[in-house]
Amino acid sequence: MDKAEKEYPVLISGAGPGGVLAAITLAKAGVQVLLVDKAKFPRDKICGDALSGKVVEVFKKTDPEILQRLKLQPSQVGSWGVDFYAPNRNKLHVPFRLDYSVQSDAPGYISPRLDFDNFLIGELKRYPLVEFLEDHEVTSTTLTSKGYQIKFKGREEVVVAKILIAADGAHSTIARKIGAIKVEKQHYCGGLRAYYQGVSGLDKDNFIELHFLKNVLPGYFWIFPLPNGMANVGIGMRSDKISQKKIDLKLVLKQIIEEDPVIRERFKSATIIGEVKGYGLPLGSKKRKISGERMMLVGDAASLIDPFTGEGIGNAMVSGMLAGKQAVHALQVQEYSAKAFQAYDEEVYGRLWSELRLSKVMQEMVNYPWLFDLVVNKANRNEELRTTISCMFEDLDMRSKLRSPRFYFNLLFSDDPKVTS
Ligand SMILES: Cc1cc2nc3c(=O)[nH]c(=O)nc-3n(C[C@H](O)[C@H](O)[C@H](O)COP(=O)(O)OP(=O)(O)OC[C@H]3O[C@@H](n4cnc5c(N)ncnc54)[C@H](O)[C@@H]3O)c2cc1C
Structure with missing residues (x-):
């Protein structure tokens, strides 16, 4: 030996x-x-720093x-939900847990x-x-x-x-x-991350924000709150789409922060801490x-x-x-x-x-912005659908409804979709 x-x-x-x-x-x-x-x-x-319910479950x-x-770590905050912004800019506010109290253990964290x-x-x-x-x-x-x-x-x-x-x-x-x-580029994603101080309009219960902006589809732009007024800000997109459309992700991120009429207002007093950095995401x-x-x-x-x-x-x-x-x-x-x-x-x-x-399947849905807009519009009008979406974070059986054609049929053709049926 x-x-x-x-x-x-x-x-x-x-x-x-x-x-x-x-x-x-x-x-x-x-x-x-x-x-x-x-x-x-x-x-x-390089990461969005969001620790989902699955991390909590493993712990x-x-x-x-x-x-x-x-x-007890000063570097983390509890996160209580997610705000989805549809391509038409309508917002869907989805708590990870219904009727939550911030005194209890958070369903997710950001660190x-x-x-x-x-x-x-x-x-x-x-x-x-x-x-x-x-x-x-x-x-x-x-x-x-x-x-x-x-x-x-x-x-x-x-x-x-x-x-x-x-x-x-x-x-x-x-x-x-x-x-x-x-x-394999269709099963891989490119992502960029930057830290900012002083982004305005962050949710008081640290909901993470996913913005499905038209110029980022089929990816999204995110803002995740961190302690002490910091935020993790970034963008991700499938690598085959980046190549096909010859997208410069860094430029797109800069344009969103500096030129998007809604986002730029929130970054008016914000300063970047460090540099924008990128890394790969091998998708499952x-x-x-x-x-x-x-x-x-x-x-x-x-x-x-x-x-x-x-x-x-x-x-x-x-x-x-x-x-x-x-x-x-x-x-x-x-x-x-x-x-x-x-x-x-x-x-x-x-x-x-x-x-x-x-x-x-949900990633494919983002290729149809009108469908995304529709789900968000209907969910904002329909409490049952909102509840279904909230429950999807903790209940996989609920999430599997998204695979059912009936879900979309009800969504499209009923004003009061029986989404839980
Ligand atoms: C921009 C971006 C945003 C993301 N946002 C999120 C998010 O918000 N939430 C989320 O859950 N996931 C997110 N992810 C995905 C997440 O970062 C990864 O899935 C996660 O880090 C995977 O953990 P891991 O332990 O497999 O690998 P890693 O965390 O990457 O750890 C791998 C380790 O291996 C070490 N290493 C590498 N090569 C060698 C070697 N040859 N010898 C010895 N050591 C080596 C590295 O130094 C590293 O410490 C994001 C990813 C990116 C790129």
């Missing part, structure tokens, strides 16, 4: 939300794990106390990733079985009979892990090299093979971002938990074949596919 070679049951590459959840799941099951990241924390991750399952500790991811890294201290190494960029992964032999940029040390979990994000080298996942609008012999892909490395909302943190955490569980099982039965790890693909898509498929 190489002098500097160390053995671990599991190595996780990438300490974003997906990697951290995989590490905690393994440690809780008594498995020693090496978690590495190329960055030094705290590190930024509750992992350790309900995490949520209480997150709430800059710089702070949120660093908070998660802090949580690792509670799990002595997790060894965390920052400034360790995985550059080489070689499958041997004992497991994956891993090497790091500019370092002598070599690690052999029985199982490799790749949670190394949207630009994952492991997903490209071992997983054979490639960028297509099923992929996300495991192989001794290997699983997690989060963005597995392309699991919601194709309608652009949310990926929750799905990264869910897949991280499932990869952790699958690894525990594989170590117990000592079965590391590609066939055995196929169970992970089934678990992930069993949990996420119906949501992802539905979001794909």
Whole structure:
């Protein structure tokens, strides 16, 4: 054996939300794990910073106390709903929970990733079985009979892990090299993010704002409130549309903020903090093979971002938990074949596919601005439809109504659509 070679049951590459959840799941099951990241924390991750109900759900399952500790962080705010702005500018105000009280735990949160991811890294201290190494960029992964032999940029040390979990994000080298996942523009999105201070008209209960402006379709412009008068502002659009229409996203963002008659008023006294930055969003609008012999892909490395909302943190955490569980099982039965790890693909898509498929349908709907306008107009006139939309955030059965032609028939041809029938 190489002098500097160390053995671990599991190595996780990438300490974003997906990697951290995989590490905690393994440690809780008594498995020693090496978690590495190329960055030094705290590190930024270009993101909208919105933590959906799914993140809250994962925390509750992992350790309900995490949520209480997150709430103590000055960098976060609770978010109680979403304001959709249809292409015709009509607004639909949708609370995530009906009859809510801001005294209770919020259904969602918003926190800059710089702070949120660093908070998660802090949580690792509670799990002595997790060894965390920052400034360790995985550059080489070689499958041997004992497991994956891993090497790091500019370092002598070599690690052999029985199982490799790749949670190394949207630009994952492991997903490209071992997983054979490639960028397909119709299943990929380009996104830009900027921080602003002093945007006016933010919701008092920190509703996030999604603006489906005509010049951004089929993407959207967002404003997400943060503590101390800050806001995360950005824009996202499917990559094939960006190419087809030869869109310069940075220019479109600038035009919205400076020239859009409604938006520019809200940015009159606002100042940008830092620069506009961009990053990719690998969408989960297509099923992929996300495991192989001794290997699983997690989060963005597995392309699991919601194709309608652009949310990926929750799905990264869910897949991280499932990869952790699958690894525990594989170590117990000592079965590391590609066939055995196929169970992970089934678990992930069993949990996420119906949501992802539905979001794909909703993404298509945005191609028909008149339909979007119609849903918003009718919902503003019809309490039952508004309630249905609110419930869709917590109840997947409700959300599946959006796939039913009857929903649209009632919407189009009835003034009082029986949307819950
Ligand atoms: C503009 C934009 C807006 C978004 N808005 C939202 C939002 O509001 N809400 C939401 O839920 N999602 C949002 N997303 C998606 C979300 O950011 C991702 O889905 C989420 O970060 C995925 O988590 P992850 O753990 O899979 O990967 P990441 O968070 O990307 O973490 C990957 C980690 O791997 C490390 N790494 C990479 N390569 C290596 C290597 N070779 N060796 C070691 N370490 C490595 C990186 O340093 C990083 O720490 C947005 C994305 C973008 C681009």
